[in-house]
Amino acid sequence: MNTLQIDTEQLLQTFLDMVRIDSPSGEEDALRDYLIDRVASKGLAHHTDAGGNLIVDIPAQGCSHSQILVFSGHMDVVPPCHQIQPIIEELDGDRMITSDNTTVLGADDKAGLAPILEAVFFAIDHQLPMPQLRLIFTTREEVFLAGAKELSAESLKADFAITLDHTGKQGVIINQAPAYIEFTIECRGKSVHAGIMPEQGVNAIVFASRVISQLRLGRIDENTTSNIGFLTGGKATNIVPDLTVIKGELRGHDPLTLERELAHIEKVLADVTATLPGTGYKFHYQTRFDAYRVDETHAGVQHVVSAALKTGLEPQFIRTNGGSDNNIFVKRGLPGVVLSAGYMEPHSLKERVRLSEMVLCCQFLMNILETFAHEPF
Ligand SMILES: [Zn+2]
Incomplete structure (x- = not known):
């Protein structure tokens, strides 16, 4: 257990500084500049790659092996996220940080x-x-x-x-996430005047x-969900529409269940087309990211569990149904887990975080550093 205490006010200030810097997806430059200033002030080696990602390399201290641990998070924020005004409320001896409800x-x-x-x-300082x-x-x-x-x-x-990017209490460990496939179905018909020649x-x-x-649609089985998110088509009430687009x-x-579901969509399209003369379709899909599972027995995962216990947290394995950068890391050969950012x-617009959760997160991370320094992974 780490008995040294981090500076809570400094942590809050760093969080507020970042919240006040606009960083919509694709416009992270100002936030990256802030982070570069902070890491440069510690004399740390860093570079920005072609994708705009910031990479900082920090030498080991008091460590007997040469393995490399990654801490990761994303700089971008979903809209509406311009000129965010954080509000701090006292709450049960804690502080809750919210937006002003417009972002x-x-x-x-x-x-x-x-x-x-x-x-x-x-x-580093200590x-x-x-x-x-x-x-x-x-x-x-x-x-x-x-x-x-x-x-x-x-x-x-x-x-x-270790990617910090999940909701929930400190102690959740995400070691499984799904693949994500986006699909578009173009349903084609034939346009005519709806009143004069609807038969054609x-x-x-x-x-x-x-x-x-x-x-x-919905929860198909314990491993699979499906959704239709867009339906567009038609031009006027007096025109029989010739195109409707479904996106989901x-x-x-x-992976086998996903293949089965893709085949099911194809079969539905073929079957319905066969019963409606004059119809045609195009079906495209794209795998946006692949599923992963990192075994609970992996040494790195076990170190995270030990560090959670040292921090006084209850380690809880969760299989998420959302994606994160960890999907990319694991697919490209870097095993890892996602932890809560509280x-x-x-x-x-109701997004919020307790200061106490961020403090706990810091303590958890410090115990992770100590555990990973002492044992290889
Ligand atoms: Zn996120």
């Missing part, structure tokens, strides 16, 4: 970035044991992990990654509705 707070993921900075700086460490701050995570996809093989040449038209909205009525997603932990109701 998100950006605690996703700045409540992860601030504890990373403060915990690591604290460890010469605490830590393995060779790499900080990876990514761009465009909220746009299908676009920044992480541009990380170089060199940047990902490390032994274990083929209604693409009717076609699409029959298709949708046969798709499997499939998420799944099991934020609540991310991607909403």
Whole structure:
């Protein structure tokens, strides 16, 4: 157990500084400049890659092996996120930080970035044991992990990654996440005047509705979910529509189930088309990221569990149904887990975080550094 206490006010200030810097996806430059200033002030080696990601390399201290641990978080924030005004409320001897309800707070993921900075700086200043460490701050995570996809093989040449980017109490350990497939179905018919010659038209909205009525949606099984998120079509009430576009997603932990669901969509399209003469379709899909599972027995995962216990947390393994940069790390050969950044109701105007959760996060990270310094992973 680390008895040294981090400076809570400094942690809060770092968080507020970052929240006040606009950083929508693809426009992370100002936040990256802030982070560069902070790491440069500690004399740490850093570079920005072609994807705009910031990579910081920190030498080991009091460590007997040469393995590399990664701490990661993303710099971008979902909209609405311009000119965020954080509000601090006293609450049961704690402080709750919210937005003014006109924007998100950006605690996703700045409540992860601030504890990373403060915990690591604290460890450096107090010469605490830590393995060779790499900080990876990514761009465009909220746009299908676009920044992480541009990380170089060199940047990902490390032994274990810890990404701070999840809601919930400190102690949750995410070691499984699904693949994500986005799909588009174009349902084609034939346009004619709806009043004069409806017999000669083929209604693409009717076609699409029959298709949708046969798709499997929602929670399909314990490994798989599916959703239709967009339906567009039609030009005027007096025109039989010739095109309707359906857009949706499939998420799944099991590649075989996902293949089965894609085949089911194809079959529904073929079957419905066969019963409606004059219809046609195009079906495209794209895997935005792949599923992963890092075994609970992996030494790195076990170190995280030990550090959680040392911090007084209850380690809890969770299989998420959302994606994160860790999907990219694991796919590219860097095993890792995602931990909570303590934020609540991310991607909403009610997004908020307790200062006590960020403090706990710092303590957890310091215990992680100590544990990973003492044992290889
Ligand atoms: Zn996030």
